Amino acid sequence: MSDRKTEVWVGIDAGKGHHWGTAVDETGATLWSKKIENDEAPILAALGELLDPAEEVHWAVDISGTSSALLLALLAALTVSGRSTCPDVRSTACPAPTGVR
Numbered sequence: 001m002s003d004r005k006t007e008v009w010v011g012i013d014a015g016k017g018h019h020w021g022t023a024v025d026e027t028g029a030t031l032w033s034k035k036i037e038n039d040e041a042p043i044l045a046a047l048g049e050l051l052d053p054a055e056e057v058h059w060a061v062d063i064s065g066t067s068s069a070l071l072l073a074l075l076a077a078l079t080v081s082g083r084s085t086c087p088d089v090r091s092t093a094c095p096a097p098t099g100v101r
Contacts, residue, residue, distance in 0.1 A: 003053070004055070010060070018036060021033070032049065038070060061075075
């Protein structure tokens with residue numbers, strides 16, 4: 001994603017070995033779509049790519065269970081660090097505070 005966006009919506013299809021993440025803007029245009037290995041470093045790298053170019057990010061993860069446990073834990077850690085303001089990371093909308101990059 002190259003241009004800074006006000007809002008971005010991210011959907012993640014969680015799986016055992018890998019996840020697939022897609023980000024769209026307010027027009028529905030795909031901004032980012034990648035395979036994410038289910039390991040801490042690739043998940044954190046992907047989350048960084050997704051959070052950086054948007055003022056507000058809305059999250060949707062298709063399942064909450066063992067397949068998505070690491071992903072959800074890392075999203076929750078971002079919540080604690082102030083990178084997101086989502087009370088429940090498993091919710092369908094998890095906005096990052098305005099101005100947080």
